[in-house]
Amino acid sequence: MxxxxxxxxxxxxxxxxxxxxxxxxxxxxxxxxxxxxxxxGEPNLELSETEEEEITFQIYAQKKDLNQLVTTYIDEELSNKQVDFNFILDKEAQLSGIFQLFGRDVGFSLFLDPFVMENGNLQFKATRISVGALDLPISFAMNLIKSQLKVPKWVAIDTKKEIIVFNLNEFYLESGMHFTAEKIDLENDDIRINVFLPNK
Structure with missing residues (x-):
């Protein structure tokens, strides 16, 4: 037991x-x-490679900064071309220069309202034009500007819609750097640009 x-x-x-x-x-x-x-699953190698190809950041700029940048671009990048225009940002965007009218040089100032497009390009809608003492229709004056002004290939002038488009997606610096617009508020001097820099 x-x-x-x-x-x-x-x-x-x-x-x-x-x-x-x-x-x-x-x-x-x-x-x-x-x-x-x-x-x-497998790691997303394509995403990693894309992230490594470019460094992306955003800059906050004022009108005076962009005016200086445009002036530098015209002086340096277009130095070997016939340049007969200026582009500045003030209360409005302003394209000014000289074109031929009836065999004479005539100064003009085209005033434009900027707008950021969905793809990051910039569209400028013409609001008024000053051509000396002449009172010319905007579309007529823009036709003269388009036919006579030597603008970069990435700048498109649509005389029917009376707009100028800065196709930033076609504009690359020699370094490969390129840009898209995020915001442009001239009244409050608030301009935001996305910068894409090759990571080399």
């Missing part, structure tokens, strides 16, 4: 030990799974 009781006690401790061992192993496995990062 005593031998039977001894076996029962041994069996009890045996099962108690196995149960405890199972609990410890189960908790250990659960903790290991929870603390190990899980990667679902």
């Amino acid at each position: 005593e031998e039977k009781n001894t076996k029962q006690k041994l069996n009890f401790w045996k099962w108690a030990f196995l149960l405890l061992l199972s609990i410890v192993l189960g908790v250990t496995i659960w903790l290991t799974i929870q603390l190990t990062p899980v990667v679902q």
Whole structure:
């Protein structure tokens, strides 16, 4: 009888030990799974490569900063071309220069209202034009400007809609740097430009 009781006690401790061992192993496995990062699918190598190709940042500029930038571009980048215009930002955007009218040089100032397009390009809607003492329709004057003015290829003049578009998506510096517009508020002097710089 005593031998039977001894076996029962041994069996009890045996099962108690196995149960405890199972609990410890189960908790250990659960903790290991929870603390190990899980990667679902293949890593997006294309995204990483794209991020490494360009550095992107945004700059806040004032009108005087952009006026200086445009002047520098005209002086340096267009120095080997016939340049007969100026572009400045004030209360409005203003394109000024000289064109030929009836065989004479006539100065003009075209005033424009800027607008940021969805693709980051800049559109300027003509609001009025000053051509000496002459009173010319905007579309007629813009036709003269388009036919005579030497503007960069990335600048498009639409005389019917009376707009000028700066196609920034076609404009790249020699370094590969390019830009998109985020905001242009001339009244509050708040201009924001996205800059894309090759990461080389």
